[in-house]
């Protein structure tokens with residue numbers, strides 16, 4: 001359960017940022033102060049990495065604690081969104097020019113980028 005070859009839920013039917021293994025692996029959310037103290041994030045991060053390694057496919061977005069610029073808001077509730085966002089240091093952010101989008105940061109709280 002929880003894996004599929006392509007992103008086809010209704011939650012994000014037309015993402016500006018592609019929901020791909022490549023972009024998941026570039027995502028810096030795992031290093032972000034917003035998430036660093038979250039047990040939920042640590043657990044999902046470990047499991048989603050295992051899932052990608054095993055299957056080579058993207059896990060369901062609710063099981064990946066990152067790439068919120070594509071997948072929408074965080075499902076973990078023990079994150080601290082008052083902390084600064086580090087998306088500006090991310091290759092995905094720079095590659096898709098997300099500084100020009102709305103929202104432009106804290107996608108874990110504000111939702112995916114357009």
Ligand code: SF4
Pocket residue numbers: 023026027028029066067068069070086087090091092093098107
């Ligand atoms: S821009 Fe932010 S949310 Fe999107 S992949 Fe990079 S670190 Fe993750």
Ligand code: SF4
Pocket residue numbers: 028029032033034035066068069084085086087105106107108109
């Ligand atoms: S979207 Fe930004 S604030 Fe949220 S976890 Fe990722 S880097 Fe941190």
